[in-house]
Amino acid sequence: MKKHHILLTGATGALGRALIPQLLQEPSVERLYVLLRQAPKENFPARVIPVLGDIRVPRSLGLSALHQDLLQKNVTGVLHSAADTRFDAPYAEAYATNVSGTENLLRFASNCTRLDRFVHLSTLCATGKRTGRLRETPLENKHGFVNHYEATKSAAEFVVQQEGARLPVSTIRLGTVIGRETTGAIHQMGALHRALRLMYCSLVPMMPARPHCPVDLISVEYATQAIVELLCNRFSTGSIYHLCAARDYLPLDELLDLAYQTFSQNRPSWRRRAIERPTVVDLSTFELFRQTVEETGAPGLMDSLRLLSSFAPQLLYPKTYDDSQCQLALAGSGIRRPNLREFFPQMVASLITTAEAPRHIAPTPLQLEVA
C-alpha cells in the first residue's frame, strides 16, 4: 500500500477539523502535517505534526526553515482546505486567502520533491451566477458573482488551472456542508444556520430568491469520507468533482417548509407565535426593504438583512450540479449521498435546541407585567 504524507491547510476551519479524524482513519496516511496560524492549544495524535505558517505569506508560507525543509522533503500530498468562507468578507481579505494563498501554496508545493497529488477544495459557490445544469468542468469567468467569496473561490480555481498545470492537481467543488447526518450536530455556524436561526426568531420577512431554486446541501460525513477517498485512494490528476447533493437537492420552498415544520414540531411554544415564512421576492423589492431598514436604523433587522444580502441573491440563479464524475470515482467505496430530507430536519432541530436569541432581540416569552 502506498503511504501518504499529507499536508492539510485550513485544519482549524469548519471542514478541516472534521477532516483530521477522517484522514487518521485512512490506513494509507502515514503522516499528517497540519498548517496552523497559531500554536495549537490541544494535543494532536502522534501521526499529526502541527507546523506554524500562513498560506498568505509568499514563498515560505511563513514556515520556519526547518519546517520548510521537512515538508518539501516529505510531503506526498496536499489537501488545500484553507479558505476565507465569509460571504461578507472585504474583497482584499478574501482575495488574500483564497487566491493569493492558493497561489502561494501551489508554488510551495512545486518544490515538494515527492509530491504526487494536490487536492484543492473549492465550492459550488465558485460557479457564481451561472444557471442551468452545471457539469464538472473548468469554470469560465463571465457570469458574475453575488459576493466576494464566490468571486475569489472562482479566481482560485483559475489559479489552480494556470499555476497547477505542472502539478498533479484535482479540484473538488463542495456543496454547503451543514452538519452531521447521524446526529444533526452542527460543526460550525454558517450563513444558512444563522439565517434559519433568524427565521426562528421572526426576523426574516423576505428573501431575494426564486421559490423553487435548488439548494445543494451535504453532510459532514459525506464530505469528509469522500474527500479522503478521492485524495488517498482514487486520486486522478486534472479531475474536477462536484461533491454535492446533485439531483437530491432541496428546492427552496421545500427547504423552508421542512424548517418551519421542524420549528413547530420541536417547539410547541414557537408554533403559537404563528410566525410567517419569509416571502420570496425579487431583488428590487428586497433591496428597497433593506434600504428602508438601513435608513430607519433598526439594528435587529439590519443584522438579518445584511446576512441575507451576503448570500441569498444567489438563489435568484437556479442551477443544479451534475456529479457523475464524482459518483464514478467513488463507485464501490460505499460512500453515498445522505438523504437530505432526513438529515436537514435533524440539523434544524439541533440548531434551535442550541441557538441563543440574536442580538437586540427580547428573550421569549415576554412577561405579562406592567412595567
Add this chain to the structure above:
Amino acid sequence: MNNGITAIEYTLGEETLSLETLEQQGLLDSPAEQLHQFGFASCRFTRRSPAALAQECAQRLLEEKSIDPETIDLLIYAGALTCNHSISRRPGVMANFIYPATALHDSLGLVNANAFGISQTGCGAMMTAVRCATDFLHSHPEAQRVLVVGADVLPPGSKREIFYSLISDGACALLVEKNAAKNKIVAQKQKTKGFYWDCEKRKFELIAAYFPTARAIMQELLHEEGLHPEELSHIVPHNVSLRSWQILLGLCRMPTGLLFSENIAPIGHVVAADNFINFRDLESRNELKPDDRALLFNFGFGANWSCLLLQH
C-alpha cells in the same frame, strides 16, 4: 343580505403642519427629509377632543344622508388610543367610566341603539368595528343599520411620528346597512398575532412580521373569493407610508398602479380611519365604477392585520 357601507364622512384636525414645521418644533423622531422619502409631506392637528371630532362627522353623516337617528340599531365607537376612550379629565376611579360611545349615543339621539367601544386593536379598530357591525346585522334579523364612528387624537405635546409614520388627528363615521345598493361588503378577514403584543419590545420582529403576514391575509382573502389581484380596481391603504406600500406590493406581486396613495403625503396616517377616508375620497372623485372591487388593508398594534373587500 348585501351588507354594505352606504355612507362615509370624516373630519380632520383643523391645522396643517408641514414636516419642516414639525421638525422645528421637535415633534418628529426622524429627520423631515427621511419622512419625505417615505412619502409624507404634512399632517393635520387639532386642539379639539376626539369625541368632538367624532360628534361632528357623525352628525354630518346623519344630516347629509337624512338618516333618522332613531333608526340606528347599534353604535360602535372605535379608536386606537385607549386614552381616548374616557372623555373625562376628572380625578378618581369613576372618571374611567365616562365613555365617548354613550356620550355620542346621547348627543346624536340614538335612542334605539346599543353602544359599545373598540379600543384594543390599534389602528385596526375601525376595521374591527365594521366586522362587528356586519356580524351584528347577520345575527339580528330585525336590525338594519349600524353607525361606526372612529376618532383618534394624539395626547397634547405628543410627537407626530410613530414607527416612521406621520400621524394626523381625525375622525370618521360610516354607516353599515343591510340591502346596501353600493359598496357591498364581499369579504373580511382579520389575523391577530399575540406574540407581538408588546410592540415596543418586539418592534424588530414586528417590522419583520408585518410584511409576510400582510401578504398572507390579502392573498388568503382573494383566494377564498376566487379572485386574482388584477380583478381588483383599487387597493385602499392605511397611510403608514408610501415606501412600505411599495415594498408590500412588491411582495404581493401586485401592480403599484392599483394603490390609491394620494392622501399619504397631505394627511399621513389618520390612525384607525385611513382606509375609510381614502375610500370616501376615491368615491367622491368618481374613480369607482359600478361593481369595481376595492381591497382595503390595515394593520394595528396588538398585533392585528385586517382586510376588507368592497364591491362598489
